[in-house]
Amino acid sequence: MSELLKITDLLIHFHNAAPERNAVDGISFSIDEGDILGLVGESGSGKTVTAMSLCGLLDVKQADLSGSILFQGKELVNCSEEFLLSLQGDEISVVFQEPMSSMNPVMKIGLQVEEALRVHTKLSKEERKARALQALADAELPNPEEVYNKYPHELSGGMLQRAMIAAAIINRPMLLLADEPTTALDVTIQAQIIKLLKKLNQENNMAILFISHNLHVVRQLCERVAVMQRGKLVEEGDVNEIFRNPQQEYTKNLIAAIPTREKRLS
């Protein structure tokens, strides 16, 4: 399989932070097409900042960005605004943590799901709607037609997250960035969302960068995992390998933090 994303020596420093404190401190990793990589670490370890820099959502006025991010062989660091806009929602999509606040409260779900099509394609209204209904069905939402005409506050968190996923996959992206997509949800819903992501990954050959502070969830979904601590990548490798034989004290602690019942279940 060919390499989709290659990050080398990525360094991010926020202007308002102390000079020696880098939010992301020289990390390197890569993701192949159709690959799922889990990125774990406690809050503040730089996972989300890394993901945001991958999809161009980092405010360049507030942070310095150096190193290299190659996406399909093209450099994203210091690339043009237009190039980033052409990737966002088309080749690279994002699913965020809080489905409720991540949705526009006064816009119908359907219109938000098909938004990436509105931005990136010249499809007609009807074609967009048809695609949106298909995407909602792909995300395993019952009654897509009904959901299409609802507003975010009328759906439950789990349903909303499915709608968010539908919006993210509607344009058949090569890479999906999932930033703690299950953290705000109930445990049972969590498992369903994980299953859904796995299915979409297999059906569409869509690579996923799955960010979580929860190693247990990562283990259910990912083959490979990278562990971040204070902006640095401390460990990377096969998820089962790392579970069985963690090299770093930090990773051991993360594994120890999983409640024992869940550990036994997995």
Next chain:
Amino acid sequence: MDSKTKAKKKFFKGNAFLYIGFVITAAMLAMIIVSFFWTPFNPTEMDTAAKMAGPSSVHLLGTDNLGRDILSRIMKGAGTTFLISVCVVAIGCVCGIIIGSLCGYFGGIADAILTRVCDTITAFPAILLALVIISITGGGTMNVIIVLGILFIPSFARIVRSEYARCRNLNYIESARLMGASSFRIIFVHILPNTMAVLLPAITIGFNNAVLSEASMSFLGIGVKPPAASLGSMLRDAQTYLRNTPWYAISTGIAIALLILGFSLLSEGLQQAARREE
């Protein structure tokens, strides 16, 4: 530099509103205080030789239609406007604190009814209600103070009430209650100081509204009665002679605007400072 001035510097730093508002208000207050002891001319003395004279080195802001020195009149008039505003805000604030704190602390039916009444009153512009009451009681300085003072109560009561309702169940209040502090003591000693962050901006914005209301009513001729003069009644006089002595209207209007601007900037700055404290 001692720590107190340092703290003050930090308070003002990056808060242009607070700083400018403080400077403007302080300048206006200084002018008003001076006017109690000294004005360049006697504000009621008519200089028949210099009627409707433009600004000059003798009369800095010129003279009005009767030859009275405008600067002196503005100084006195601003004093009248300010004193009326002080009384109005004092009535509104003290009564508002008492009503708001009791309602917020004890809750219940009385609270529900009073809150509803306050909401309804604040839905109507104060100036309209003031006009209704003045039309029945008659105008004059005293009536304006009482009427505006009463009309200012609901806005203060609402703010204080919501603070008390919020504080009522906080841990430190609970523990004060367990220590056997009386309700009176809790309301005025324990909670009241904590409402300052919202009360101070409310008081400054209250001054802003009081100056505007007083000026409006005196401008309409139902406020201060001659020979007493406030900025509003002076603007009313000035309007008649707008063609001949435009400087009269302009300088009086600017004085009103500066008073209001000072207080509104102060209020804005205090809110910013309170937000930053959080």
Next chain:
Amino acid sequence: MKYVIKKVIALIITLLVVSFLAFLAFQIIPGDPTTRILGSEATPEMVAALREQMGLNRPMLLRYLDWLGNFVRGNYGTSFTYKVSVNSLLADKLPVTILLTALSFIITGVVAIPLGILAGSVKSKIIDKIVIIIDQIVMSVPAFFIGMIVCFLFGILFRLFVPGQFVPLETDWRACIAYLVFPAVSIAIPRIAMTVKMLRSSILNQLGQDYVRTARSRGNNRRQYLFKHVIRNAMIPVITFLAISLAEIMTGTIIIEQVFTIPGIGRLLISSIGTRDFPVVQAIVVLIAAWIVIVNFAADIINQVVDPRMRNR
């Protein structure tokens, strides 16, 4: 729908309470109303007869209902001063005030919304600082002083209109509107400043919301996410504010009509307060109060229409 019915019932109750208070307020006026009509030399028999005729001997609540019934039918009583029906006094003054209010409201909306959007979306920090300081200054100038400056500049210096020479609507409606534009602008200027301030901070607040990040992640450029997402959300509180402005502007006309000597209900109200012509004062006050209550009701309904989150209540 249920929400609307509930609101309509609340509206009717509020109108009844407000009208009752307005009725009550003018019942406690010192002095007997008959003295006002008959003069101080009336015989007790004449007073008694008039009291009977005016229904003053009946219980208060019945008198209120009578009064309300008359009021709703447009019968506002007889002016003490002019000895004609209040109705005929208001007939040619009300349209002027309504026109002035409408003009001022339109100017406020048309100017404030684009300006507010501009102020909220400007990227330069320095321009933003300048805007908010100018805004705060403009907000602090009372409308009646702005009116005097407008009179002086456009009336006396540039001679675009003659202050004090109002052209009645029926004489020449175009000239009438041309005259009313100046007071309308005077009322509008501070309201514009307030609306701009509100819209600006509303937009800034919305820009920090998570859904904006989502919209950006779909490839929306700044203009797209501003207009498709942010402004729609930011307008919700501003629309309510603008609706309530209609009440404030109507009150503002009372004062501005003095400055521009416009024969509207505001001028009538102030002169009636001066002559203690209570039927006129009462009629105008109840009309304006009813207007304010209705405007607040409309603001509630509009808020519910533009914000889907409010609908399912």
